[in-house]
Amino acid sequence: xxxxxxxxxxxxxxxxxxxxxxxxxxxxxxxxxxxxxxxxxxxxxxxxxxxxxxxxxxxxxxxxxxxxxxxxxxxxxxxxxxxxxxxxxxxxxxxxxxxxxxxxxxxxxxxxxxxxxxxxxxxxxxxxxxxxxxxxxxxxxxxxxxxxxxxxxxxxxxxxxxxxxxxxxxxxxxxxxxxxxxxxxxxxxxxxxxxxxxxxxxxxxxxxxxxxxxxxxxxxxxxxxxxxxxxxxxxxxxxxxxxxxxxxxxxxxxxxxxxxxxxxxxxxxxxxxxxxxxxxxxxxxxxxxxxxxxxxxxxxxxxxxxxxxxxxxxxxxxxxxxxxxxxxxxxxxxxxxxxxxxxxxxxxxxxxxxxxxxxxxxxxxxxxxxxxxxxxxxxxxxxxxxxxxxxxxxxxx
Amino acid sequence: xxxxxxxxxxxxxxxxxxxxxxxxxxxxxxxxxxxxxxxxxxxxxxxxxxxxxxxxxxxxxxxxxxxxxxxxxxxxxxxxxxxxxxxxxxxxxxxxxxxxxxxxxxxxxxxxxxxxxxxxxxxxxxxxxxxxxxxxxxxxxxxxxxxxxxxxxxxxxxxxxxxxxxxxxxxxxxxxxxxxxxxxxxxxxxxxxxxxxxxxxxxxxxxxxxxxxxxxxxxxxxxxxxxxxxxxxxxxxxxxxxxxxxxxxxxxxxxxxxxxxxxxxxxxxxxxxxxxxxxxxxxxxxxxxxxxxxxxxxxxxxxxxxxxxxxxxxxxxxxxxxxxxxxxxxxxxxxxxxxxxxxxxxxxxxxxxxxxxxxxxxxxxxxxxxxxxxxxxxxxxxxxxxxxxxxxxxxxxxxxxxxxxxxxxxxxxxxxxxxxxxxxxxxxxxxxxxxxxxxxxxxxxxxxxxxxxxxxxxxxxxxxxxxxxxxxxxxxxxxxxxxxxxxxxxxxxxxxxxxxxxxxxxxxxxxxxxxxxxxxxxxxxxxxxxxxxxxxxxxxxxxxxxxxxxxxxxxxxxxxxxxxxxx
Numbered sequence: 001x002x003x004x005x006x007x008x009x010x011x012x013x014x015x016x017x018x019x020x021x022x023x024x025x026x027x028x029x030x031x032x033x034x035x036x037x038x039x040x041x042x043x044x045x046x047x048x049x050x051x052x053x054x055x056x057x058x059x060x061x062x063x064x065x066x067x068x069x070x071x072x073x074x075x076x077x078x079x080x081x082x083x084x085x086x087x088x089x090x091x092x093x094x095x096x097x098x099x100x101x102x103x104x105x106x107x108x109x110x111x112x113x114x115x116x117x118x119x120x121x122x123x124x125x126x127x128x129x130x131x132x133x134x135x136x137x138x139x140x141x142x143x144x145x146x147x148x149x150x151x152x153x154x155x156x157x158x159x160x161x162x163x164x165x166x167x168x169x170x171x172x173x174x175x176x177x178x179x180x181x182x183x184x185x186x187x188x189x190x191x192x193x194x195x196x197x198x199x200x201x202x203x204x205x206x207x208x209x210x211x212x213x214x215x216x217x218x219x220x221x222x223x224x225x226x227x228x229x230x231x232x233x234x235x236x237x238x239x240x241x242x243x244x245x246x247x248x249x250x251x252x253x254x255x256x257x258x259x260x261x262x263x264x265x266x267x268x269x270x271x272x273x274x275x276x277x278x279x280x281x282x283x284x285x286x287x288x289x290x291x292x293x294x295x296x297x298x299x300x301x302x303x304x305x306x307x308x309x310x311x312x313x314x315x316x317x318x319x320x321x322x323x324x325x326x327x328x329x330x331x332x333x334x335x336x337x338x339x340x341x342x343x344x345x346x347x348x349x350x351x352x353x354x355x356x357x358x359x360x361x362x363x364x365x366x367x368x369x370x371x372x373x374x375x376x377x378x379x380x381x382x383x384x385x386x387x388x389x390x391x392x393x394x395x396x397x
Numbered sequence: 398x399x400x401x402x403x404x405x406x407x408x409x410x411x412x413x414x415x416x417x418x419x420x421x422x423x424x425x426x427x428x429x430x431x432x433x434x435x436x437x438x439x440x441x442x443x444x445x446x447x448x449x450x451x452x453x454x455x456x457x458x459x460x461x462x463x464x465x466x467x468x469x470x471x472x473x474x475x476x477x478x479x480x481x482x483x484x485x486x487x488x489x490x491x492x493x494x495x496x497x498x499x500x501x502x503x504x505x506x507x508x509x510x511x512x513x514x515x516x517x518x519x520x521x522x523x524x525x526x527x528x529x530x531x532x533x534x535x536x537x538x539x540x541x542x543x544x545x546x547x548x549x550x551x552x553x554x555x556x557x558x559x560x561x562x563x564x565x566x567x568x569x570x571x572x573x574x575x576x577x578x579x580x581x582x583x584x585x586x587x588x589x590x591x592x593x594x595x596x597x598x599x600x601x602x603x604x605x606x607x608x609x610x611x612x613x614x615x616x617x618x619x620x621x622x623x624x625x626x627x628x629x630x631x632x633x634x635x636x637x638x639x640x641x642x643x644x645x646x647x648x649x650x651x652x653x654x655x656x657x658x659x660x661x662x663x664x665x666x667x668x669x670x671x672x673x674x675x676x677x678x679x680x681x682x683x684x685x686x687x688x689x690x691x692x693x694x695x696x697x698x699x700x701x702x703x704x705x706x707x708x709x710x711x712x713x714x715x716x717x718x719x720x721x722x723x724x725x726x727x728x729x730x731x732x733x734x735x736x737x738x739x740x741x742x743x744x745x746x747x748x749x750x751x752x753x754x755x756x757x758x759x760x761x762x763x764x765x766x767x768x769x770x771x772x773x774x775x776x777x778x779x780x781x782x783x784x785x786x787x788x789x790x791x792x793x794x795x796x797x798x799x800x801x802x803x804x805x806x807x808x809x810x811x812x813x814x815x816x817x818x819x820x821x822x823x824x825x826x827x828x829x830x831x832x833x834x835x836x837x838x839x840x841x842x843x844x845x846x847x848x849x850x851x852x853x854x855x856x857x858x859x860x861x862x863x864x865x866x867x868x869x870x871x872x873x874x875x876x877x878x879x880x881x882x883x884x885x886x887x888x889x890x891x892x893x894x895x896x897x898x899x900x901x902x903x904x905x906x907x908x909x910x911x912x913x914x915x916x917x918x919x920x921x922x923x924x925x926x927x928x929x930x931x932x933x934x935x936x937x938x939x940x941x942x943x944x945x946x947x948x949x950x951x952x953x954x955x956x957x958x959x960x961x962x963x964x
Contacts, residue, residue, distance in 0.1 A: 097411040156411050194411065203415040207422070215409045222406070 001177045007168035010138040010175055011077060011103045011161070012037035014145025016047045017183040018101075021072040021190075024052040024063025028082040029115045030165040031105045035077055057082035061089035061100075068098035069204055071195035073149065075100070079165065080107035080114075080121040087125065094129030094220065096205055099152035099190070100159075101145060102130075106265070106316075107165045108353040116354020117165035119264070119317035123293075123325045129220050131159040131227055132293040134264040138168065138175045143244055146178070147234050150187050154234075155227040157220070165354065167266040182241055224295040231292050248297035250289040251304055253279060257286025259370050260305055260343075262330060263314035264290040267350075267357050271314070274362040285366055290326060298333035305334060306341040312369040314362070316351045323378045324349050346374045350381035357381075420941065424924055428944025428962055432918075434935060435958040437855040437910030438844060441488035441503060446815040447474055447542075448843025451488060451503055452911035454510060458903035459913070463896060466903075467513035471521060473821050473846050475545035475588045476538060476567075476813070478580045481508025482891070483571055484814040485698040493859040493909050499872030501906050502894075509899045512580070516587055523592065524551035529831040532557060532614040534601050537565020538813045539620035539804025541585065542820030543827070544593040546846075550828045554593045555614075559600035565622055567813065569647040570669065572676050573887040575701075602776020611799060616827050619777065619787055619795070620804040620820065623770035623811075629664060633721025634766070638728050642673045642767030649676050658763030662687050662731045664718055665767035666695040671702060673767050674710050678884050684710055687759060689717035689736050694746045696811075704890060707880040713759065717749065722758055730758035772806045785809065791839040793823040794830075801827055818843045857910035857955050866917070866953035870905050873898060912956040918948035 005013070011034045015023070023042070025035040041047040052063045057078050064074040078086065083104055093100050104122045108114040122132060133148060135141045141163050148159040163169055196204070208216065231248055239245020250268075253275050254260060261271055268289040278285045288304055305311050311334070315324020322328060327347030334342055348365050351357040361382060368374050386392035403409050415421075439452045450469065457466035470477045481504050492500035529552045533540045536558035544554045562568060563585050567576060589595065601607055601621075610617045626641045628634060638658055646669065648655060659682060663674045666688035674684040686705070688695060691714045695702055706712070715736040722730040735755035738747035774782045780796040781787050786809060787802040789795050795802055803823035804816040822840040829836055844853055876892040877883075883890050894902065912934065919927045919935065926942040927935050949957045 095412060194414065200416070203417065204412065206413050206415045208413045212409075212413075215403075215406060216411075216413060219406055219409060219411065 001179070003175055003177055004172050005138060005175050005177075006033065006170055006172055007135075007138045007141050007163045008033040008105070008170065009037055010141035011145055011163070012041065013177050014142045015075050015101075016041050017142075017178060017180060018075075018146050018149045018187055019073065019184075019189075020047070020049050020075040020101075020149075022050050022052065022064065022067035022074045023076065024054055024060045024067065024074065025076045026054050026057050026060045026078070026082060028057070028079045030107060030169045031077045031079040031082070031103070033169075034103060034105070038075075057085040058089060061086040061093060064100045064102075065089060065093050065096065065098060068093070068100050068192075069096065069196050071190065071192045073190045074098075075102070077103040077105070079105045080109055083121050083125065084109065087128075090125055090128045090130060092205070093158045095216070097156040097220070097223070098158055099149070099156055099192075101148045101152060101161065102158065103145065103161045103163065105163055105165050105169045112353075114353045115165065117167060117316070118352045118354065119162070119315075119325075120352075122160055122162045123317050123319075125160065126294065126325070129157060129224070131157055131224070131231075131295065132162060133159060134162045134291060134293060135168065136265055136268050136289060138173050139244070140246070141168070142175060142177060143238060143242070143246065146183055146187060147231075147238055147246065150234050151227060151230050153190055154230050155223045157223050157227060162265070164266045176242070176244075178242060186238065186241060228292075228295045228297060231295075246291065248292045248300050249304070250291055252287040252289065254286035254288065254304060256284055258284040258309040259312065259366065260286045260288055260308050260310070261312050261314060261362070261366060262288045262290060262305075262326065264293070264326065265316070267314060267316060267362075270357060270359055271362050274359050274366065277359075278363065278366060283366075283370055285370070293326075296329055296333070298336075301330055301333045302337055305330070305343060306337045308343040310369055311343045311345045312366060312374075313345065313347045314357070314365070315347060315349050316357070318349050318352065323347050327378060347378040348374075348381050349378060355382065423940050424943040425926075425938070425940040428942060430944045430946065430959045431939070431942055431962050432937060432944070432946065432949050432957045433960055434912060434937075434956060436849070436851045436912060436956055437857045438851055438853050439857050439909040439911060440491040440493055441501075441909075442844055443856045444487045444491045445818075446487070446810065446812065446843070447480060447484075447817040448821060448846060449474060449477075449488075449507065450847045450849070452906060452908050453847075453849065455501065455506060455903040455906040456908055456911060456913045458506065458510065458900060459906065461900055463510070463513050463899075464518055467510045468519060468521070470507065470510045471519055471587075472848060473546055474817060475541055476511075476584050476817055477507050478511025478584055479538075479567060479576060480814050480817065481505065481511050482576050482580065483567075485812060493857070493862060493907050494872075494905060496859065497867055497907075498870045498905070502872060502875060502902055505875060505894050506899060506902060509894045509896075511584070512893060516590055519587060520590060521549055523549050526553070527551040527831060529553065529615045530555070530613070531616045531618065531827060531831070532610045533618045533620060534610070535565060535620040535622055535804065535806075536560070536563035536595055537620060537622045537804060537816060538567060539622070539807075539816035539820035539823075540565065540618065541588055542817040543618050543620060543803055543824040545588045545591060546821050546824035547827060548588075548592045550824070552828070552831060555596055556593060557596045557599040557601065557605070559598065559603075561597050563595040563597070566624075569650060570643060570672065572646070572650060572672050574675070574679070574883065574890050575672075577889050600776070607778055607781075607797075607800070611797070615799065615831055617800045618823060618827060619781065619800065619802045619806065620816075621772070621806050622816070623772050623805045623809070625771040625773040626766060627769050627771060629718055629766050629768065631718050631720055633723050633728075634764075636721055636723060636728055638763040639721060640763065640765045642669050642765045643770060645765055646673050646676060649680060654680055657682050658728065658761070659683060660685065660761050661763035661765055662718070662759055662761040663765045663767055664688075664731075665769070666690065666697060667767065667769060668697045668701060669770065670767035671697045671705050673765050675705050675708060676887075677765070678708055678710060679887055684765075685759060685761060686710060686712040687716050687718060687731065687733060688712065688714050689749045690746065691715055691738065694738075704877070708884050709880070715749065716759070717751065718764075719756060721764060728762050728764065730760045731764055732756060732758050774806075792826045792836055793819065793840050794826065794836070799830070821846055851910075852958075855910070861955040862907060862909060863951065863953045867907055872905075873902055908954045908956075910955050913954070915953060917951045917953060918957060921947050921951045923947060
């Protein structure tokens with residue numbers, strides 16, 4: 001069924017079709033309409049789930065952990081400060097190997113207080129053991145939520161499905177909403193190998209001494225590596241069922257491209273227009289859209305970027321003190337290539353706190369990269385210049 | 398338990414778990430505070446002059462165990478059916494349910510439970526006979542309460558009274574429409590069955606001397622109450638149609654129907670004034686209540702005033718008598734002066750001041766005085782007389798060895814409930830005296846006599862409750878006979894609760910400071926360290942309770958306390 005819906009609505013439909021059994025969530029702009037829609041679906045009987053109202057995101061995740069430990073398919077959604085507040089339990093959920101799915105609407109962290117998009121909230125959860133998928137469209141959101149449950153339940157790791165605040169969460173577009181029957185065939189009911197059982201009491205997450213702890217962490221890492229193949233397999237299977245296949249990353253006009261732009265989420269839609277325009281003008285540019293960020297598809301990036309002349313990574317985030325995060329990761333992956341195949345790589349940080357990244361911005365940054373006019377390893381885009389760096393860095397003038 | 402000794406990662410579980418219970422971890426060693434089950438004093442019981450264990454008998458009622466509740470209320474209080482009818486119930490002013498739908502109708506519950514059970518079911522256990530003998534002088538509420546408690550403690554008790562039947566003021570001063578005589582008779586009969594002997598028509602100082610009693614008995618309790626009446630102090634009050642309210646009421650309540658003038662002034666604003674006026678109304682006399690202050694200052698129980706007004710009884714306020722107007726040997730009126738309220742006096746009420754030139758005549762042909770009762774102590778030996786009261790110390794002991802006192806003649810509190818309370822407390826002191834134990838410095842508080850562990854230094858007010866658990870629920874209405882019907886005779890005005898209504902009302906009780914096994918603590922304990930006993934209550938597994946305090950926080954009624962662990 002085709003419907004014109006918001007990105008947040010797409011999340012709700014994905015969760016409904018996945019037949020989540022427990023939704024434990026706390027509202028926060030710009031996530032709120034996700035859980036409002038889900039609450040209404042539960043109230044209307046469209047979704048047979050327990051909707052748990054909680055007093056904080058920390059409790060929201062605690063509810064998901066409890067539900068998932070008992071073998072229920074659990075979902076929550078949040079943004080920015082809410083995700084940060086969950087952080088302790090974000091670690092717990094992954095360490096407990098619970099296949100929870102969380103939708104995070106990318107919102108800039110405060111202060112200064114912001115409700116607009118950037119990726120620092122989700123990327124701050126990079127090292128928790130969760131998988132992360134960045135979506136470009138509402139269609140991808142519906143599809144990815146359903147896939148996320150499947151992959152998570154296969155590898156026993158939780159997944160964050162990420163969408164941009166407002167650019168995606170609150171814009172309407174035409175979406176094909178899969179039939180329930182199709183999803184039921186794709187995503188079987190959850191059967192966890194190990195769950196709370198009143199008949200056989202056990203303590204979960206108990207103390208582990210140094211002689212065993214590392215083994216559990218090694219298994220998490222193996223699960224992440226294993227998940228790369230599972231994401232590919234599941235994305236292919238989804239394509240066979242719906243005609244919409246997904247991979248770890250997405251290439252656009254990379255054939256013959258000597259300069260490849262890497263970016264994620266809605267900025268990629270803008271970049272497509274620019275790539276078309278520049279190709280028409282005879283400049284050999286291409287686009288790679290990062291989709292699955294954890295596990296990190298290093299091989300896939302090496303395969304698509306190795307041997308190019310130049311790579312430009314557009315980050316809507318910053319690891320303060322060292323580049324944008326996608327830039328870091330891609331650079332580290334490419335370092336394993338033979339020297340001759342290593343492209344020149346530059347990073348751009350743009351669009352923080354919801355600032356627009358326009359086609360003109362992208363065209364300008366690609367042109368400068370192509371002409372070798374990006375001197376710094378990382379360039380902060382569209383930001384006031386610093387005349388005296390020391391004075392500019394100080395708290396007040 | 399399965400021994401896990403993996404050789405490869407394949408055999409390591411996905412996450413850490415133990416098929417042992419968590420009991421292996423002694424989380425109890427972490428604590429520096431720990432919860433203890435500790436019932437506290439509910440605000441209602443704190444205010445009960447008779448020391449009723451209200452939350453406990455309501456708990457038993459809520460469970461549907463009406464007989465056990467009836468037994469519980471009779472522990473130490475022999476007159477619940479009576480008190481439930483006549484007490485002004487200060488407990489309800491304090492009830493923490495007040496803001497959540499209205500106070501529990503505690504007096505209706507006391508009355509209901511007082512009416513429950515047959516004598517043989519209600520007979521409490523008596524302590525082994527001590528061979529000691531006690532004479533109680535006065536068979537009013539204080540004397541009955543003391544006699545009952547002393548008998549239950551194994552002593553032999555005789556209650557002497559100058560009236561032909563026991564009950565004191567309950568019989569001579571409280572009209573049947575408030576306290577039916579079969580209710581009183583039933584309660585007194587129960588006291589008799591507990592071994593108390595009532596000796597009628599015997600007045601100390603006339604038929605027997607106090608010294609004689611001291612010789613024949615091991616202890617004597619003087620609880621003779623207030624029966625004297627204050628004079629009006631106005632010219633003409635010696636006229637034959639100026640009646641002493643207490644005496645007139647006694648005659649009417651005993652069934653006499655004296656020839657009375659058709660319209661009479663009842664002077665006073667207390668309960669006796671209300672009882673006289675309403676009783677007169679019931680025998681065809683038209684009363685008009687004359688009170689020198691305003692309605693707000695009336696010492697009568699407010700509901701009694703409401704009921705009197707509903708019965709069409711005329712009241713004139715801020716009016717004080719000055720002279721009985723007698724024409725041709727007959728009373729034609731009561732000359733009064735209007736009053737206004739001045740500065741507060743020692744009772745805290747504003748003192749009435751005459752308004753000059755406001756003299757007027759209230760047309761009546763008879764007058765009843767009801768301006769307060771006093772003790773009549775003339776027949777007691779000198780050392781016992783201390784102004785209006787019997788001399789005594791904080792233990793209710795008089796200057797005479799082995800002679801104690803209780804009730805109005807001791808404290809002058811003026812309610813039946815207070816009389817019962819002092820009777821209970823004096824009985825505890827006399828018991829210690831008879832057993833040759835050291836007397837306490839003070840008579841124990843009446844709540845000490847409950848026979849269950851309650852921390853009495855902490856009164857539970859609404860701030861101590863977890864209001865998240867208490868929803869608003871309305872107080873039930875109390876049914877009364879229609880005023881037009883009830884003034885025809887002395888039928889009881891207020892109708893009792895049905896058992897169904899009583900149980901429903903008991904369930905509204907918040908059980909302040911009183912564990913009622915709601916199980917919240919057990920469900921909330923994150924360490925499964927709280928275990929239900931096979932009998933009443935819970936045990937805390939000290940080895941595993943880590944002192945988080947969640948049970949204390951989630952207890953809806955403050956029946957748990959967090960205390961520091963001593964190390």
